[in-house]
Amino acid sequence: MTGSIKQKTPAVRPNGSSKGPRGPQAARSLTRNAPSTTVPGFTIIELLIAVIIIGVLVAILIPVLVRRVEEARIARAESDVEHIKDALERAHIHTNYVYRLYVLDDNLGGNGLYLPLDPGDLDGVRDETGNWTVQTPTRMFIDYNTGQFAGNYQNIYASLTRNETDFGWAGPYINYQRGNFTWQDLPTDPWGEEYLLFTPAGVVDQQAGTVENFYNFTVLGTDTTVTLRGPFFDRFTVLSKGPNRAPGDGSVAAQFGIADDIYRQF
Known part of the structure; x- marks a missing residue:
């Protein structure tokens, strides 16, 4: 009997397809042939490059923004x-x-009250008799010719409050923006310092109601206190000490009206 090798014919499914692999092998085949759904991520190098670019932009933009903010403050001080x-x-x-600066925003008349912490209370020139935030509040009249406070201020104030219209008072002459003045109603510059008023005789002490021929300040970067001696200007001057918050350049030899000081005269 002659042996022969018979070739097995793959079974055919009812739909005509041949039987393929089954079980785990079939699962592996399907997995291998399925399209990938993995989203590619950033490499460490790409992240480092992004961080470096952001750092460079920040290093460029921050000084520009700081300069713009400072320029805006200077512009506001000049306007003030x-x-x-x-x-x-x-x-x-x-x-x-x-006048002392806290008087400039006073209205005609008054309600007899002085409420510096009440944002809804409007000061009248007659209310200054009750002003407890400064010394001798009715000593407010500065003689334009001498640059000193008038000695007969009580009589002048009585004349003012007797008839503001006849006296000539037409306030308020200015409205300080809320938050830009101290609770004593003294205007402050963008760096939080009070504006200074000078006369030909010296600098006005707004708290005491006096004109002083000296001004004390701390030298920048030190604990050293220096006294500047006047007279400082030959005419009435309104001044902000500027960004450095000190007279002139803030040095031992500082003078008002130089470096970053901002002022106007009349």
Whole structure:
């Protein structure tokens, strides 16, 4: 009997297809042939490059932003000293006197109350008798010719409150923006310092109601206190000490009106 090798014919499924692999082998085959759904991520190098680019942009932009903010503050201070100077000039034209800065936003009359912490209370010029935030509040009249406070201020104030219209008071001469002045109603510059008023005789101490021929300040970068001696200006001057918050350049030899000081005169 002659042996022969018979070739097995693959079984055919009812739909005509041949039997393929079954079980785990079939699963492996399907997995191997399926399209990939993995999303490619960033490599460490790509992340480092992105961080470096962001750092460079920040290093460029931050100084620009800081400079723009400082420029805006300087512009506001320039506008403030101009408005305060104009208010003082108008008050002088109307009444023949220059005033302590807290008086400039006073209305005609008053309600008999002085409430510096109440944002809804509007000061009247008659309310200054109750002003407990400064010394001798009614000593407010500065003689334009001498640059000193008038000695007969009580009589002048009585004349003012007796009839503001006849006296010539037409306030308020300025409106300080809420948050830009101290609770004593003294205007502050963008760096948080009070604006200074100078007369030909010296600098006005707004708290005490006096004109002083000296000014004490701390030298920048030190604990050293220096006394500047006047006279400082030969005319009335409104001044902000500027970004460095010190007279002039803030050195031992500092002078008002130089370096970054911002001022207007009349």
